[in-house]
Amino acid sequence: MKAPTSEQLTSLLAVIALIPNHAIRYIALGLLLAAATLCKIHLQSPSMQLSRLEVSLNHTEEYIQETMVEVPRSYSKLTEQMRRLLEVAKTGSHIKCRVLRSETKAFNWKGLRSLSQDIAERMTRFRSLCNEIGECIRCVKDIRTAVELILEAERQRKLAGDLMETQSTFAII
Structure with a gap:
């Protein structure tokens, strides 16, 4: 598993920013944060x-x-x-x-x-x-x-x- 690049993270944040519904946007942002945290933990194992x-x-x-x-x-x-x-x-x-x-x-x-x-x-x-x-x-x-x-x-x-x-x-x- 490779660490996501800054371009990938920027594009994901841009996609999340385009979500019109605030609740869904915050849920997606939370999921992205959780996935990034799990990825970092895995890479540091x-x-x-x-x-x-x-x-x-x-x-x-x-x-x-x-x-x-x-x-x-x-x-x-x-x-x-x-x-x-x-x-x-x-x-x-x-x-x-x-x-x-x-x-x-x-x-x-x-x-x-x-x-x-x-x-x-x-x-x-x-x-x-x-x-x-x-x-x-x-x-x-x-x-x-x-x-x-x-x-x-x-x-x-x-x-x-x-x-x-x-x-x-x-x-x-």
Whole structure:
């Protein structure tokens, strides 16, 4: 599920504004608000964040492998980044196991007091899971940035070599 774009939301609000009956307009606006809230909750859920993390991990792994082929001189640096990426993938796997275990547990129905404590514990775990997943996503971004810097440094080295070669060619002429 993708987040709605601002153009889509603007067009929906424009359509709602064209409804002549005030009651129906406010009902439609309420439904739109409820749908937007549910969409935001769904997009912020740990399972969606984990799927984004997995996609980011896969793209970054492919990028590192492509860079290893393109820049064989920096193989050791790229191998270190791949190791870091695998550590993040392992952490993501542990988080996914925790999410799957928590989804299989049912609420404790031993009374309203224990239910409210159970909800508070679940919300605390939810926040900590989201924070951990967010940290993993930031680590993947840092790894990708490090790989891009390695690639750019190699490009600069090649450009500097080409520049020196061109200057020496002009010096001979």
